[in-house]
Amino acid sequence: VQGGQVDVPTASAPTPSYAAFYAANRLDVVALAWSLLGDRSAAEELAQDAFVEALRVWDRISRYERPDAWVRRVVANRAVSRFRRRRSESGALTRLRAERPRVVQAPALPDEHERFWREVRALTSRQAQCIALHYLEDRPVGEIADILGISANTVKVHLHRGRLALADRLDLTGGEQ
C-alpha cells in the first residue's frame, strides 16, 4: 500500500466477494466468449484472462454497481478483437500454405446451433455482441447497453439490424423454414 491507495489484491487470497463473483459468472462468461470466438478452448482462455484482469483490479471494480457487466465488456471487446485477428491469421496461413488446415476440430455443438453462432460471428462486431448477450443471457436492452458501454438506442439499432441480417443469413426469410 503506497500513497494511501490500494489497487489490487496481490499475494493474498481472493476476497470472498471475488470468489462468489467468479463462481456466479464464470460459465456465462465462457459461453459469451465461446459464442463470439467460435472455439471453446480459446473461449476458456479469454474468460480466464478476463477474470485474472478482474482480480487484478478487484479493489476498484468491486465498488462498481455491476462488476459482472465489467467482466462481460472485457470479454465482448477482446473476443471481437481476437476473432478478427484469428481470422486474419487464418487467412494469412491459408494463403501461405495454399491448403486447408489439416486438423479439423469436431464441433462441440449440434450443426444447427453451430451454424447459428457462426452466422452471428459473421455480423458486424457490435451486432454480434448485442445478439450474443440478447440470446445467451436474455438481457434487456438497458443491460446490454450497460455492459457494452453504449446507449440503449444504439443497442436497439444493432439488435434490429443484426437480427434481420442474421435471419437472412440463416435463410429464415422465406415462406417455409
Added chain:
Amino acid sequence: VNEAEILSRLDERGRRAAASLRGATVGLDLMPPDPAFVRPPRRPVQRVVLVAAVIVVLGAGVAAVVTRVHDRGRDGDPPADDPVDQNDGPLHLGATWLPDGFRPIFAVHDEFREENEAFGPVVVWGGPDAMSSVAGPSMLATTYLEEVRGKPWLEPWLEMHRQVPGDPNLEVQGSPATFKSGVGRAPQVDRGSVSVLIADGMNALQFEPEGDRQAIIASRRLDRKALVRIAEAARLVDGELTFDPATLPAGWSALHEGAFGDMPGGWGGPGASKVGYDGGAGAGAGSVTVHVGRGDHRRVDALHAVAEEVQNIEVRGHEASTGRVRWSSSFMDVRRDALVLMWEERPGVVVYLEGERIELDELQRIAEGLVPITDEEFAALSPQALSESSGGRPLASGTTDGSDPWWMFARLESLSDTAPDASLRVAFELEFEDGSGALPSFHPAMPMSEVGPGTAAIRVEVLAGYGSPIVFGVVPDGAVRVEARSSDGSVTEAGLYDLPDDRLGVDAVMAEVPISSTWVDVVAIDGNGSEIATTRVEIPAS
C-alpha cells in the same frame, strides 16, 4: 412472411442455440485465477512516446479535457506545466464587426468535464523545427477505444472516411490497416460529441495495435512506408501509443499533447465557448466560428501539423498563427476549406477562429473586434433564441427513438415584397445521461429559394445516422397530409408545419422513418385525396 414472423423464427432458433451453448459449458473444469500470479496494475510510466493526433477530434460537446503535457524526461526537456484556466468562469467572446450580411446563428458552451477515457490524447511529434515558421515534418497520433466504433454517432462517420486507394490487404501488426482521409464527425461519444478530421493532403494510417484501442497516425510530410514502419513498432501503454525511437526520424520528440478536440482544425474543444455566424443559408455564403478554449502557445504552434500555408501574424497584440485546413468526405459530399486563426489570448486561454469563404483581412478584423460578452448575452445567441428573435421559430421538436432530442427550426433569410425566402435547419441537441446538455448538431441549412410559390415542387432531405432517419423538407402548401412510404412497406404520416411567411407557398414537413428503410417516397396529398407531389429519397446506410 412478414418481419414479425421472421424475427419470431429467429428468436426461437436463437433460444435453442443459446441453451445448447450454455449447456455445453456445464461441467467445464475452470480453475479460478491464482492470486500469486496476478500482477498489480502498472503504475503510470514516463511516456516516452505519445500519440499524435492526426486529426482533430473535436468535440462539440465533448467531455472536457484539460490539455495535459507530461514530463517526458527526454533530452533534458523541462517538465511542462499543465495549462491552468485562470478564469473564474467561461470566457465568451462576441464579434463587434462582421462582414456584410453576417449574423449570429448559434452560441454553445461545453461544460468542463472529467477526461474522456474513450479517446487518448492527441500528440504532435516532430523535430526541433516542426513548429517553426519553416515547418519541418511532423506527425499526429491518437487512439480511441475499440468500443467507440460501435457508437452510432461515430461509426457512420468513421466509415465515411474515404479509403485512399492503396493496398486493400494492408496489415499492420497482423491486423487490417487502412489509409484514410476525410472527415468523420460524430456527436455523443461517451458524454460528448466528437469529430475526427483528417485534413486533405495528410497520409493517415488507421491500425489496430495489440490491445483494445484503434490507433491513427498521420502526417503531411511522412510517406506511407514511413508511417507503416512506425506503426508496426508502435505499442499501447496505458491507452496511449508509444513508438520505437528507431523508427522515428532523428531528433523527434513529443512536442505537444492535447485532448481530442483541442487540436487546431477542430471545431472547438472541451470546455470551449463557441459562437457561430454566417452570411445566410445559400450556397457561397460565408461563415465564421469563434472558439474560446483552453491551451497555450503550443496548441497554437500545433497548427503547423495540420494546416497548410501557415504563417505568423499579430492579432490583438499577440503572436498568432493562421493557416488553411481543407478536408472532405464522401458523406453528403462534405467539403470544407477553412481559414483558421489562433492565438493565446491570455495564459491558458486560446482563441480559435475558423472561417469559410472569408478573406484573411476579414478574419483579422473580426478578431480585433472581439469583446467579452456576458452569460446573458451569450444565452441570447442560442439557436432557439436566435430563431425566435430573427423572425424564424422552432417548427417542431421530438426525440429520435425516444432518446436524442431534436428540433427543426426555420429562419427567414430575407424578407421583402419581392424576394421572400427562408431556410430550414434541423438541429439535434444531445442529452447526456446525467441530464446535462451537449452542443446541437446542425444539419446544413436548406434554402427554399428554388421552391417558390405556386409550384408543385417537393423537396426533402434525409438526416441519417442519428437513430431513426429523419426526412425533412418542404411540400406545396396545398398539401393537407404527407405520407412517408418506406421501402419496408410501412407508412408514416409526416408532421406538417407552417413556415414564417405564407408567401413562400410551401410548408415544412418532417417524418421519422423506420431505421430499416433503404428509401422513402414522400407523397403530398391535397384535400381531395389527390397526390399532388411525390419524390423518392434514398436513406444512406449507416
